[in-house]
Amino acid sequence: MTAPRPDSELGTDTAAVRPAERTRDADRTRAEILAVATAEFADRGYAGARVNEIADKLSTTKRMIYYYFGGKEQLYVAVLEQAYGRIRALEQQVDVEHLEPVAALRELAGLTFDHHEAHPEFIRLVSIENIHRAEHLAGSPALAGLAAPAVDVLGAILQRGRDDGLFRDDVDALDVHQVISAFCVFRTANRHTFRAIFDRDMLDPATRAHQRKLLGDLVVAHLTTR
Amino acid sequence: MTAPRPDSELGTDTAAVRPAERTRDADRTRAEILAVATAEFADRGYAGARVNEIADKLSTTKRMIYYYFGGKEQLYVAVLEQAYGRIRALEQQVDVEHLEPVAALRELAGLTFDHHEAHPEFIRLVSIENIHRAEHLAGSPALAGLAAPAVDVLGAILQRGRDDGLFRDDVDALDVHQVISAFCVFRTANRHTFRAIFDRDMLDPATRAHQRKLLGDLVVAHLTTR
DNA sequence: TCTCGTATGTACCAAGCGGTGAGTTACCGA
DNA sequence: TCGGTAACTCACCGCTTGGTACATACGAGA
Structure with a gap:
């Protein structure tokens, strides 16, 4: 996850008993920058994140x-x-x-x-990207039309349910x-103001179990009610 | 641009008791700053908004x-x-x-x-405030624990429904x-990435009518399913 | 009219910002 | 062994940022 090599140099931190074993490793450096930048952008937003701050938390x-990503914006897109x-x-x-369906x-x-629930950091990044009207996401060829696999799975389930006469067919x-996402995203994205x-x-x-059951009941009741 | 009508029931301090025709410039200036700042913060987030940019869009x-609000952060809280x-x-x-229930x-x-749907700007502000973990909202005595009236109304409806034996009683x-908010907020807050x-x-x-019916069906089906 | 406090405009600043020029070191293939 | 280049360091830059010192126009009460 985070940088495995703290490296002594200006030792403001503790420990680091390891002798200076500084190797050159482009992949590792790139990965470390991405990891730190992800945390920083998720924490403070695009405009709120500081390149200097990210750099300070890096071992490089x-x-x-700038060598690897070109600039703040490209780094954010990579994140x-x-x-x-x-x-x-x-x-x-x-x-x-x-x-069964x-x-x-x-x-x-x-x-x-x-x-x-396991990836609040991702939800935060999505919220941040929505504040920016998804302009970075839309501008990235790698991400533009990448639909979630979950929707295909869902489509298959719904089809089977309709074939069995269990599910309504106008949804x-x-x-x-959208309903499932809304419920799940809202819990994390709006946690603080809601609280x-x-x-x-x-x-x-x-209340986790109650909330989880709530969502299940919600979608099942909706689809099985005519 | 400039708000011609003060009409501020939300005024934090002013009496707002029918001012005589010519309102003080102070009220109008304050209101104008708030209006421009609201648009700017909603548009770019707290860190992304620029005080200079807000100033440029002002007639003052x-x-x-700084004279009326003290600083960027206090202005944001006022917004x-x-x-x-x-x-x-x-x-x-x-x-x-x-x-009927x-x-x-x-x-x-x-x-x-x-x-x-009619207040996307508000939703954006809420999203932005969540990115900042609602620290400003929690710090404002005027806003901290003031629940939405809608919940009380909802409580009364649910009670009547239960009394009539129509609604389940474990919700x-x-x-x-939360379910209603999640659905409604998600549509606006996550519009761009979803699209x-x-x-x-x-x-x-x-698809507005379909979505509106979807939400209604969702909550009704959920509450009426045992 | 003359005050005097409120409201406002002008000019400016130090810190912090994203970004870069230019040199240095470690690695790897020949 | 050795040169070429990818990986890396350090010092620096110009602009933007939130914020302010200071002068002053205004208007209501004496």
């Missing part, structure tokens, strides 16, 4: 950011691309095809729920995905 | 921003307070008590839907509000 220097890539890779591991639907919703897969106003922490572990 | 000068104040004032006008629920969801008002990835504009007027 600011110059390397976005990596984050989306990782999330999509995780989504592709979903396998609920062997379940209703059970599969509930399971998919639950997995999406878990998934979003498409993207509608359902400040309603005094409820939507991510409180104590 | 930057000096006045938040005004925005929340206005939204709550609108929410209090909701009246669905005369309807199911119809009332659907109507409230629909009104919230309309309401959020509370805040759960339902970039799934090629669906959730605010497309052509």
Whole structure:
């Protein structure tokens, strides 16, 4: 995850008993910059993040950011691309095809729920990118039309459910995905204002099971009601 | 550009008791700064907004921003307070008590839907404030624990529905509000990334009626399913 | 009219910002 | 062994940023 090599030099930090074993490794440096930048952008937004601040948290220097990425904006795009890539890779591991339509639907919703809860940093990046009207995302050929695999899975489940006469047919897969996403994203993205106003922490572990069931009930009830 | 009408029930200090024809320039200047700052912060976020930029769009000068508000951060807090104040004032006008529980629920969801769609700027401010972990909102005594009136209305509807044996009883008002908010906020807050990835504009007027019905069906089906 | 405090405009600043010029070192293939 | 180049360091730059010192126009009450 983070840089494996703190490297002594100006030792403001602790430990680092390791002798100076500074090797040149482009991949490692690139990865370290991306990791630190991801944390920094997710934490403070694009405009709020500081290149100097990112550099200070690096074992290398600011110059390397420009050497590898060109500039702040390109670095941010690279962060976005990596984050989306990782999330999509995780989504592709979903396998609920062997379940009954209703059970599969509930399971998919639950997995999406878990998934979003496990990656708050990603949700923050998405929120930030929306503030900027997704201009960076739209400008990146790697990300523009990369739909989530989850929607295809959802489409298959819905089709089976309709074939069995269990599900209504005036709601498409993207509608359902939108509802699931909305619920899951909202919990993380709006956590702080919601808590400040309603005094409820939507991510409180104590109510997690209730919230997870709530989402499942919601989509199942909706699709099975005519 | 300049707001011709002071009309500020949200004024933090002013009496606002029918000023005689010629309002003091102070009120108008304050209001103008707030209006421009609201647009600018909503557009670019807190860190992305520039005091100089706001000043340039004013009929007065930057000096006045510091004279009336003290600094960028205090200006931002004032913007938040005004925005929340206005939204709550609108929410209090909701009246669905005369309807049957199911119809009332659907109507409230629909009104919230309309309401959020009509104030994208507010949604953006909320998103921005969440990026900053609601620290400004929590720090404002005027806003910290003031719940939306909509939740009380919802609570009354749910109670009536339960009394009539129509609604399930393991879902509370805040759960339902959370679901409704999630759906409505998501449409606006995540509009751009959702569109970039799934090629669906959730605010497309052509699908508005479908989306509105979707939300109504969702909450009604959920509450009426045992 | 003359005050005097409120409201406003002008000019300016130091710090911080993203970004770069130019030289230096470690690695690798020949 | 050795040269070429990728990887890296250091010092520096020009502009933008939020913020302010200071002068002053205005108008209501004496």
